[in-house]
Amino acid sequence: MHDHPTEDEYSWPTCVTPRCGRQLWVAEAGRWxxxxxxxxxxxxxxxxxxxFAQLDTTAALMRGARRPGGATSGSKTPPIPPRLEVLALVGPGGIAARLQAIEDSxxxxxxxxVAPWRGSPKQAVPHLVEFLGNNLLWACSSYESVGQDIDDLRKxxxxCAALASGEKRPGRVQIGACPTVxxxxxxxxxxxxSTGSHRVHCGGCGARWETLGEWRELRAAQERVLAEAAGVAA
Structure with missing residues (x-):
């Protein structure tokens, strides 16, 4: 007798990264x-x-921000505020702090x-990046919670990339009710x-529609539900 699970009970290990979840290769046995x-x-x-360097420069040269030789200290008109989302990333609670949280864990x-304080975000980011890059293999192999860290780094x-390129965040539009039974x-x-993606996910039941064909099926199902509801009301 042995305690190994039967073939029917065995579940092949999968990647713990939230947006991945694919089955691990045989050569990846033991990894998270x-x-x-x-x-x-x-x-x-x-x-x-x-x-970071690109955003830091953008923040310093943002339209309306104070520049050397700009508005005098006695000016009664305050400068136009720079983009707060940029400053939030290059400031004390931004990129450096988020990388530091992962390194500390x-x-x-x-x-x-725990690594000592490394000065300003500009001084800290290179050290944080070096540490995470050097230890990423260990984390992927031995740290059970690495999936969340990978997702946080992706976000x-x-x-950063969207703000550095001036890309606007895609908006969201309502497309009707979920017709899932x-x-x-x-x-x-x-x-x-989202105007930037073709995927739809229902937060209620978890149903997903991702391809053009599935979008058409979604619309047809919505129309059926509406027709049935109208028939009951009549």
């Missing part, structure tokens, strides 16, 4: 995050210093001393879609 997620995250980490698990990189009725949760 897959190699493609590791490679993509390492690339994002390496790009953060340049993005890794150091705690490793049993290492941070996306924010739930129990004796239908879900009914209001669905929204």
């Amino acid at each position: 995050a897959c190699r493609p997620c590791e490679d993509a995250t390492l690339q994002r980490i390496r790009e953060l210093p340049a993005l 890794w150091r705690q698990v490793l049993g290492w001393t 941070l990189h996306t924010e 739930v129990g004796d009725g239908w879900c009914g949760t209001q669905l929204t879609a």
Whole structure:
């Protein structure tokens, strides 16, 4: 007799990264995050210093910000505020603080001393990036919570890249109620879609529509529900 699960009970391990979840390769046995997620995250980490520098310069030269030789100290008209979202990223609670939180959690698990304060965000970011890049392989292999850190780094990189390029955040529009059958009725949760993506996800029942064909099926199902509701009302 043995305690190993039967073939029917066995569940193949998957990547813990929230937006991935794919099955790990045999060569990735024992890892928490897959190699493609590791490679993509390492690339994002390496790009953060340049993005930080670009945003820091943008913040300093923002339209309406004070410049040497600009408005005098006695001016009664305050300068136009710079973009707060840029300042939030390059300031004390922005990029550096978010990277520091990940480094501190890794150091705690490793049993290492928390790194001393490294000065301004501009001074700290290169050191934080170096640490995370050097220890990413360990985290993907041995740190159970690495999936959330990978997702946080992805979000941070996306924010920085969008602001650095001047890209506007895509808006969301309502596209009707969810027609998924739930129990004796239908879900009914209001669905929204982003102008920057073709994916739709219902926050109520979890249903998803991702391809053009699925979008058409969604619309047809919504029309059926409306027709049935109109028939009952009549």
